Amino acid sequence: MIDVHPETKEAMSASDWKAAYRKGTPHWADDLSPSLFAQEFVGEMKKAKAKTVLEVGSGNGRDSIFFARAGFNATAMDISPEAVDMASKNAQDADVTISARVANAEALPFEGNAFDAFFSLSVMHSTKLDKSLPEVARVLKDGGLAFIYLYGNTITAKGKTTDVIKLDDYIKLLHEHGFILLDFYAEQEDEFDDAGEKHRLFVALLQNGCHGCMHVGKAGRSVCLHGNSLSAF
Ligand SMILES: C[S@@+](CC[C@H](N)C(=O)[O-])C[C@H]1O[C@@H](n2cnc3c(N)ncnc32)[C@H](O)[C@@H]1O
Numbered sequence: 001m002i003d004v005h006p007e008t009k010e011a012m013s014a015s016d017w018k019a020a021y022r023k024g025t026p027h028w029a030d031d032l033s034p035s036l037f038a039q040e041f042v043g044e045m046k047k048a049k050a051k052t053v054l055e056v057g058s059g060n061g062r063d064s065i066f067f068a069r070a071g072f073n074a075t076a077m078d079i080s081p082e083a084v085d086m087a088s089k090n091a092q093d094a095d096v097t098i099s100a101r102v103a104n105a106e107a108l109p110f111e112g113n114a115f116d117a118f119f120s121l122s123v124m125h126s127t128k129l130d131k132s133l134p135e136v137a138r139v140l141k142d143g144g145l146a147f148i149y150l151y152g153n154t155i156t157a158k159g160k161t162t163d164v165i166k167l168d169d170y171i172k173l174l175h176e177h178g179f180i181l182l183d184f185y186a187e188q189e190d191e192f193d194d195a196g197e198k199h200r201l202f203v204a205l206l207q208n209g210c211h212g213c214m215h216v217g218k219a220g221r222s223v224c225l226h227g228n229s230l231s232a233f
Pocket residue numbers: 014017018028029035056057058059060062077078079080083103104105106120121122123126127
């Protein structure tokens with residue numbers, strides 16, 4: 001059984017995120033320019049001929065709006081009703097159509113196999129990964145693409161380190177839920193941000209494996225019956 005580190009006092013809870021929006025526009029929702037990760041992911045989605053994309057933790061909607069502009073059918077989802085209103089209004093102002101709704105990443109309100117692609121930037125470390133990752137695998141079509149950027153830890157300027165999940169445990173959890181790692185890196189930030197924190201970043205481009213397909217060990221590797229390797233990393 002993988003040891004998923006419990007949420008700590010320092011991790012933002014669902015009510016913390018909601019409260020942050022009720023106080024006014026939070027700093028991460030100031031800028032509507034799409035992230036560089038979203039720009040790169042559009043290239044991957046085009047290569048994979050994806051049409052539908054779900055963004056979890058969409059904030060002001062900047063990346064879902066960018067996906068819609070690039071021709072994808074984009075669904076933006078956030079736990080904060082204020083964030084969802086903001087994303088809807090920003091999409092309207094940008095004259096693009098997105099579907100935006102309030103929901104928790106740990107219980108996605110969608111049928112299985114609903115999306116060709118999934119995107120989440122700086123959100124999933126606030127969720128219980130042993131609940132949210134299987135939800136991603138469930139709503140993604142077999143072979144669908146997922147981009148997930150999360151914090152593996154947080155180090156404060158006072159020197160306190162809080163782990164969300166260790167690298168090995170995260171990789172194991174991804175494999176356990178049938179994800180194939182197409183690209184992955186872990187990076188420790190050098191500088192403290194304005195909140196006096198720096199993080200270990202885990203950045204993953206994943207492919208949803210074949211669920212329900214038996215996995216067989218082959219020369220130390222786990223391979224599904226369609227021949228997809230589940231242990232490229
Ligand atoms: C740091 S912001 C990032 C917003 C956006 N991804 C961006 O890069 O601009 C994190 C967002 O995730 C949302 N969030 C936090 N926990 C969530 C959960 N369990 N389910 C869905 N959204 C969540 C927050 O409300 C917030 O809008």
